[in-house]
Amino acid sequence: MEMINRIERWGDTHHPAWMDVVRIGLGVLLFVKGISFISDTARLSHLISDMDFHLYTVMAVHYVAFAHIFGGFLIALGCLTRTAAIFQIPILIAAVFFVNVRAGFSYFNSELWLSMITLLLVLTFTVIGSGKFSMDEWLKNHNN
Template sequence: MKTLLQIKIWGDHHHPKWIDYLRIALGMILIWKGIAFILNLDVLDQYLRETGIAEKLGLSISITILAHLIIILHLIGGVCIAVGLRTRLFCLFNLPALLGAVVLVNLRQNIFRPYSEFWLSLIVLLGIICFLVIGNGVIAVEEQEEEMV
């Protein structure tokens, strides 16, 4: 627990302002991917049927729960990360979905084909890990709340 507190303190004190703009862009990318996920739910259905995961967990329940969980994580997490509200918490919540996107989905495909989403997923995953450590920054809703109190 002491190590986590030291990481939090280090992240709060070593945070240049330009990184906040990357955090806002990361949040916007998560929102964009959440909306794209809503529009392409049939791809998740097809992937779960091809891999056999749907039969193991129960077809309709697994697809519905997984789809709603990913959509909620990306949309709400993207908004909160972009505005700087509980950034570390929502980065932690989005981490399993992005690990699944990188490892299960994108590595199954050819990562060197044109328009491969692997590199975007990997960059977003690295950004999530980065902001899990360094936190909000100066341009954030939580920072403004602390100044008001």
């Protein structure tokens, strides 16, 4: 537990202000991706069923869409950023290593690159947190 607290303190003190713009962009991207998954659930369930994923495909589709929509919204606001980012990690690992790798490593596989960059950013915000311009910071300063 002490290690987690030290990582949080380090992340809070080493968070440049320009990363808040990146956090908001990441949140909007995840939110839009979640909306696109909801609008085309047949494509998402086809992607998940191709993975030979032995859980219920419908549950996985709803988890991905729900996590992207609400997690993206929370990340964009800077509210519970670390928690919302943690919920994105299994989805993005599956997207990078199980779904998009089948299309091959090429410059033309834009979904693979998008998934890899998003995974890297989600891992970054899991460590550094939401930053100075966030709802978490506002609530911390205006709690009284």
